[in-house]
Amino acid sequence: MFLKNIWYVAGWTTEFDAGDLAGRMIAGEPVVFFRKQDGTLNALPDRCPHRWAPLSKGRLEGDDLRCMYHGVKFDADGNCVEVPAQEKVSPQLCLQPYPVAEKHQWAWIWMGDPAMADPSTIPDCSYMDAPARRFKTGQLDYKAHHALVSDNLLDLSHVAFLHEKTLAAPPEGEPEDKKTGQSVGGAAGTRIETGVRYENWRVGDFGRAVVQAKSGGTGDVWSRLDYVVPGIFISRVATYPAGTAEKCDFGTPPADVEPLSDNISCQAVTPMTERTTRYFFSSGPRKADVTDEEADGMWKVASAAFDEDLDMIEAQQKIIDNHPANRMAWIDADKGPAMFRQLMAELMRKEGTPVEAFPPNRSASDTVARPDVVEAAE
Amino acid sequence: MFLKNIWYVAGWTTEFDAGDLAGRMIAGEPVVFFRKQDGTLNALPDRCPHRWAPLSKGRLEGDDLRCMYHGVKFDADGNCVEVPAQEKVSPQLCLQPYPVAEKHQWAWIWMGDPAMADPSTIPDCSYMDAPARRFKTGQLDYKAHHALVSDNLLDLSHVAFLHEKTLAAPPEGEPEDKKTGQSVGGAAGTRIETGVRYENWRVGDFGRAVVQAKSGGTGDVWSRLDYVVPGIFISRVATYPAGTAEKCDFGTPPADVEPLSDNISCQAVTPMTERTTRYFFSSGPRKADVTDEEADGMWKVASAAFDEDLDMIEAQQKIIDNHPANRMAWIDADKGPAMFRQLMAELMRKEGTPVEAFPPNRSASDTVARPDVVEAAE
Amino acid sequence: MFLKNIWYVAGWTTEFDAGDLAGRMIAGEPVVFFRKQDGTLNALPDRCPHRWAPLSKGRLEGDDLRCMYHGVKFDADGNCVEVPAQEKVSPQLCLQPYPVAEKHQWAWIWMGDPAMADPSTIPDCSYMDAPARRFKTGQLDYKAHHALVSDNLLDLSHVAFLHEKTLAAPPEGEPEDKKTGQSVGGAAGTRIETGVRYENWRVGDFGRAVVQAKSGGTGDVWSRLDYVVPGIFISRVATYPAGTAEKCDFGTPPADVEPLSDNISCQAVTPMTERTTRYFFSSGPRKADVTDEEADGMWKVASAAFDEDLDMIEAQQKIIDNHPANRMAWIDADKGPAMFRQLMAELMRKEGTPVEAFPPNRSASDTVARPDVVEAAE
Ligand code: FES
Ligand code: FES
Ligand code: FES
Structure with a gap:
């Protein structure tokens, strides 16, 4: 349903x-x-x-x-x-x-x-309409319930692990076993009207963003990721001159400061059936920031990462389908995914669609949603 | 069942x-x-x-x-x-x-x-025993309930659409968008003891039969198609000298008039399981009417048409299986298929086989059969 | 379960x-x-x-x-x-x-x-640890319930039929239609604590064992096969000088008589799911009895036989799954398999695992187990 x-x-x-x-x-x-x-x-x-x-x-x-x-x-x-x-x-x-x-x-x-x-x-995906971008698009079909694909996009803390060899690959010479930036992880989610928002400034040694500033990491990186119903991912990652974050009090970056680099991505998760899901994705770095070759290289890495997601999530779905229902265990990073599931459940209940059918598990009790934790977080 | x-x-x-x-x-x-x-x-x-x-x-x-x-x-x-x-x-x-x-x-x-x-x-398929025919046989396995294959053979009005590029292909230069002869369509069916009969004369510009008279279409075409339980298709299409139809008062052609051309086909639909069906078919033009090469050409066209049926019916079966049960809508061409389904249901009821299992739909109410229409037609 | x-x-x-x-x-x-x-x-x-x-x-x-x-x-x-x-x-x-x-x-x-x-x-499979053997191992995955694989190993009377062209292949010139030695067939099983035992001496013209004595068949062949829960096959086949069987009163061969040839096999049947089973097998003739080439040849024959088992049992599973439940018919050779099923059922009952799930058939009444016959045999 x-x-x-x-x-x-x-x-x-x-x-x-x-x-x-x-x-x-x-x-x-x-x-x-x-x-x-x-x-x-x-x-x-x-x-x-x-x-x-x-x-x-x-x-x-x-x-x-x-x-x-x-x-x-x-x-x-x-x-x-x-x-x-x-x-x-x-x-x-x-x-x-x-x-x-x-x-x-x-x-x-x-x-x-x-x-x-x-x-x-319709959610505002006008990022994709912006001119002067090296815009790329792709799509993948999952043999999995759409909620598992949404969970994945709602908690980017998985990047450091699932994508350690692609998106999170450390530069030559750096130690492998470093701390993960949790900035866009599920624990950082806050409810917005139609979804969940992740917004933050990473200042100084900000780790490895998909798009790094051409200036070599000397800036402040601002990112905002909105994930809205029924499964639309809208993100922007921009690097600003060092000090910008502090200047704007770690709020939305000022409109009059030109970012050093700027990349956007819109993605969409569309259920086909209860066990098949189509995933659309895009990327659009500014033309000024990267050459065509660099954009191709970034895209190859992102595509490899999406294949890693597919492989893991389809394996997860198989285990869910083969295993008697019982409760999954909670970690803090589940906050974002749980808020989104809760919102989806509310919308379904409102239109009379049975909610117990929403999680990809076998019973209603089989969900990760922890209203106590979620409510406390709001 | x-x-x-x-x-x-x-x-x-x-x-x-x-x-x-x-x-x-x-x-x-x-x-x-x-x-x-x-x-x-x-x-x-x-x-x-x-x-x-x-x-x-x-x-x-x-x-x-x-x-x-x-x-x-x-x-x-x-x-x-x-x-x-x-x-x-x-x-x-x-x-x-x-x-x-x-x-x-x-x-x-x-x-x-x-x-x-x-x-x-056993139904009389002695057409297949007739000597001096260029007899050809084939078979196909459907991933579909046998009733869908029978429906198809009981309503040849589909030929003009599904087989527009094969059986109904217009000769060079003719307009594509022409009226279909409904003569052997499902609306023309009449009940015979063990099935449904389609019988008619096409006089003058009789369209395109699978076998056209060597004389180039100047004759009257008589066809009779019986479809009998559990799924036996017995047909003859013969061309007679112009005027024959009128001479015999549009009844069975007189035995003493030699047809200009004469082709027969027997076909059989045998359920294997609830979702697999074996389809046997044959064709037998008179040796005098066509050369071996012509018979080969006709057979290739017919085989291509059977592949079109297979493709459409398997797609139809998938939609039926994926969709919640509800009633299909009625058109006049359903009369023949509905009469046959009704007869099958009667025979099954008589021997104690559950009838609701007969249509390939999910519930008994999910069938095309409209007793009112069918009874009125009888 | x-x-x-x-x-x-x-x-x-x-x-x-x-x-x-x-x-x-x-x-x-x-x-x-x-x-x-x-x-x-x-x-x-x-x-x-x-x-x-x-x-x-x-x-x-x-x-x-x-x-x-x-x-x-x-x-x-x-x-x-x-x-x-x-x-x-x-x-x-x-x-x-x-x-x-x-x-x-x-x-x-x-x-x-x-x-x-x-x-x-853990069952004693120390045969596999014995030195000076030409030890070979293999494994196969069945698309069948493990009980069907166990049934097969518990009644070797099938060898003469299913493996007539491999294990039971008659030497050149010998008539095909000869009596089967039933010595290790299911009818000969006796209960031991954790399974079923088949033990016998074949004296004189003892037919064709997988390993024949180098001496050309002039000995007495002793074999013992234990099949223990949950599906462990432990067998030894040894040829002794003619007269040994009588000397030890057809009991366990005396430890001080050196066998002329000696081969062991341990096998294991492990359920993966209700319809998939992993089968492990091994063979270990003494180095002194066979050359490497002979061991290879024997292994090829055994592997071909295991493929025959797989083919038959998967076909049997399909028929079981497609056919409404009803009782299978009993023959004497079922005694061994039935004793083992009965033991498995007892153990499952003891730990609270539903027993009706054990046979690969659709209902509890659908099993071959005949308590009367089995009990009488004990
Ligand atoms: S850490 Fe999340 S599934 Fe294992
Ligand atoms: S016209 Fe008959 S199915 Fe569409
Ligand atoms: S003889 Fe055993 S299954 Fe046929």
Whole structure:
């Protein structure tokens, strides 16, 4: 069971070409996407109401979509406009269209009540629209429940361990066994309206960020990471001249100071089924900060790290599925993931979706969420 | 659950060689076929009563079959005739043989009460025995419930859509978007005793039949298609001199008029399990009508069309299995398939097989059958 | 459900290298094995108590094991010794270590109550430690319940049939259809404390043992095969000078008579899951009896036979899983397997493990065990 009244990322806008019928699985529902002749993206259930053939195997006829099993035809709003060799058309033969929107490089879809779909509630991923970036995108399919993928992104304390050989690789000559910066770890999360925020300044010897200042580490690094429902990761990491953090009292960096380097990443976690999840990711360092070759190198490292996540999380899912339910044990770093799970549960409860189905474990008691700890933290 | 008291096609008679043990899955039961020394085909459960090893991994010893796990031996009637190093043989150690028959190129098996097995009730597929035909046969395994494959064959209105690029491919220069002949579509079905019949004359510009008259389309095309339980398709398409249809008052063509061309096809749909189905098909144009090369060409087109069916129906099955049960919507073309489903349901009810298990959907209410419409049509 | 308070073979001692983390599935539980710095083998659940990541993807740090998802660290006894960036460590964050022992070339693990783990109850497989043998080992993974593999080893009457072309292959020129020696067949089993014993002398024309006397068959062949819980096969086959059997009154061969040939085999059947089983096997003819080439040849034949077992048993498992439960039929050769199943059931009952889960069939009534016959035999 999935949260329905929410915008999900269905794909990159560039995935949906004119003339194509693109079948996707979103939150347990098969959906077919196509562009109308005016270029607008349209989405209908990918399941003909007649005998449940996939409409993505159908034929686009102008703005209409014909099922190519027995030829029943629908308009872009899902109304049946033709049944071959039949005069009257039954009102049962219709499809409920899904609200869609294209915004910030992504195609978004609303899986719940169309009347509630308001594109202004789409999370602000405008970082991806910024010019003068060396923008790269990718995606991966997980054989795991989306909550496990979200947990991962909500607690970056895992970087020092899972990604010790990629993102956290120490420079030559440095000792391996060093302390982890917990700055963006799950313990540092604070609730914002639609998710969890991680915000901090690392000053001085700030460890190794994915993007290091060209100046060689002599600056203050500011990072903000928002993770918002249903699974949108929006982050910026910027290096400022040394002293900036103190000058702005360790708050949001002042708008009039130019960062020495600046990198952004938006990512999205979209459930396909209860055990498959599509993960979209991007990176955008400023053109001024890195060469194309450097951006390629960073991207290779990030991609290798995403493969490490995939490998670990799919293994974790297998153990969860093979093991009788019981409670997972709590550590401080679970605070961020738990706040997010709690928020998701609230939203699901509000729309009547059973909450016990949310954690990828076998029973409701099987969750990491510790309301006492979470509440105390708020 | 499958209809039991009925003849199923187990395979082509040529599949069963002397000396071979052929394991097959028929209507949910593993069956082992072998020929006795006199050539008679014999069928026993492919499951040793001792420890359930497959007898198809056994050894034929004359007309006896020895299980090659622990060596228990059975005669062709399923009686245990030897337990190694044991004097008495328990009566539990026996197998109930299946009635089999070889008729019209096919090996048939009766899965129900042997006392009711009457070979004279095997559908008349004698078309396949006719001499002077360029006879071709093939088979395909579906990952789908047999009812979906039967639905497909009971409503050929799908040909114009699903097979638009193969069977329905328009000749060069003709417009693509033309009306479909509904003549053999599901809406035209009428009940016959053991199935549904589609019969019609197409006069004048009769569209594109799989076999077109050598005379170039100047004739009247008569076709009759019977689809009988549990899934036997028997069809003939013949072209007669223009005017023949009117002369015989659009009834059965007169026996004394030689058709200009004449093609037959027998096909069979045999459930293996609830989600696997074996599909046997054949084609037999008259030798006089087509050359070997032409027959090969027609066969290639038909085979490509069967692959299109397979692709669509397996996709349909996946959607059915992944989607919560609810009613499919009705179109007129469903009349034929619905009449057949209703007949199957009646036969299953009569022998005590649960009918709700028949449609490949998740609940009894999930079926296309509309008794009101069907009854009105009868 | 598996018997817990018993020693299972986890692998060959040589499988576990210093510095390695070896993940194994034993009796339904994921286990990680590693050697401490002093070389001692250690076993912990392969499931981090935090978020259930596999510890076999972790990092060995001295004798400690760090989970490489979020970095929680455990000592070899399973105590949590570090949570990154957290001061207090919750007592929930601990792992219950498994008792392990290395004995007779095998690593053994105790899956039940550690307080009951007594290495002196490990079955005596010291045959494998004997010097001057051409010792060979192998292993195979079955897609079948372990009980089916045990059944197979508890009734060697199957050798004459399943292995007619390998182990039982008749020499050139001999008739194929000869009587089977039932000497080690299931009918000959007698209960010993922890299992079933098969013991016999074959005198004169003793058929074909895997190892035949170099003297060409002029001796008496003595064999003893013990099959003990949870699935340990310990066998010795030795040829003595003709007359030895009579001299010792068909009892245990006298210690002061040197056998002409002597071969031993220890094998172990370890459940991984309810439908996967690991099978370990070995062979050790005396160096004096066979050359390396002869030992290789014998091993090839035995390996081919083990593949025949695998093929048959996996086929049997499929039929069992696809077929509605009902009783299997009894033959005399089932006596040995039934005695062993009965013993396993007793042990499971004693520790509170549901017995109906033991047979690989769908219900408790679906077992071959015939208490009347078994009891009468005791
Ligand atoms: S399934 Fe779409 S028209 Fe029949
Ligand atoms: S299973 Fe057939 S003889 Fe044992
Ligand atoms: S799962 Fe092992 S430390 Fe988190």
